[in-house]
Structure formats: C-alpha cells, structure tokens
Amino acid sequence: MSIKKLGPEELLALDKFSVDEGQPHILVDKAICASCTPQVCLVVCPARCYRLKDGAVNFEYAGCLECGTCRIMCTEKGVTQWNYPRATFGVTFRCS
Numbered sequence: 001m002s003i004k005k006l007g008p009e010e011l012l013a014l015d016k017f018s019v020d021e022g023q024p025h026i027l028v029d030k031a032i033c034a035s036c037t038p039q040v041c042l043v044v045c046p047a048r049c050y051r052l053k054d055g056a057v058n059f060e061y062a063g064c065l066e067c068g069t070c071r072i073m074c075t076e077k078g079v080t081q082w083n084y085p086r087a088t089f090g091v092t093f094r095c096s
C-alpha cells in the first residue's frame with residue numbers, strides 16, 4: 001500500500017473554517033500598514049491572510065489558522081487586536 005504525500009496547499013484545503021462574520025478576531029490598522037516598510041506579514045502568514053492589493057496590504061481573517069505568527073512578527077504594531085475566535089468559530093484542522 002502506498003501513502004500519498006500531500007503538499008501544503010492540499011493540507012490547508014482539508015481544514016474547515018467557521019467564520020464569525022462581522023466580528024474579526026484580528027484587527028489590523030490600515031494607516032500603520034500604509035507606512036510600513038518591512039511588511040513581514042506578507043511572508044510569514046502561512047495562510048496568506050495578508051496580501052498586496054492595489055499596492056496596499058490587505059488583511060482577510062476568514063482563512064486564519066490561529067498560529068499567532070503575525071502578532072509576534074509585526075514589529076510596527078499594525079496588528080492592534082489579536083484574539084482567538086469566539087467559541088464554535090475559527091479553524092478546525094483535519095488530517096487526510
């Protein structure tokens with residue numbers, strides 16, 4: 001029997017998200033992001049919740065894996081709120 005090895009994209013696709021619409025668990029200050037040079041969030045977020053859109057950093061919390069990396073790595077204090085999602089919301093990790 002052979003076991004298929006899944007890549008990061010395939011593994012992420014297995015996860016299930018229950019999005020708390022209208023109540024983001026992470027808040028980002030767009031004004032701070034606009035003057036941020038390092039923009040480390042673009043490379044450290046494993047879920048690519050931070051992306052460049054029309055030259056500005058855009059944040060979308062829906063696919064967040066709740067790893068906390070952006071909270072630690074944002075040196076410019078652009079992440080102004082970081083909480084886990086409310087009970088029953090957020091990511092459910094699933095294995096193949």
Ligand code: SF4
Nearest residue numbers: 033036041074076078
């Ligand atoms: S979230 Fe932090 S690292 Fe990312 S652009 Fe905003 S200030 Fe910069």
Ligand code: SF4
Nearest residue numbers: 045064065067068070
């Ligand atoms: S907590 Fe992790 S997955 Fe969620 S936005 Fe921050 S870096 Fe991305």
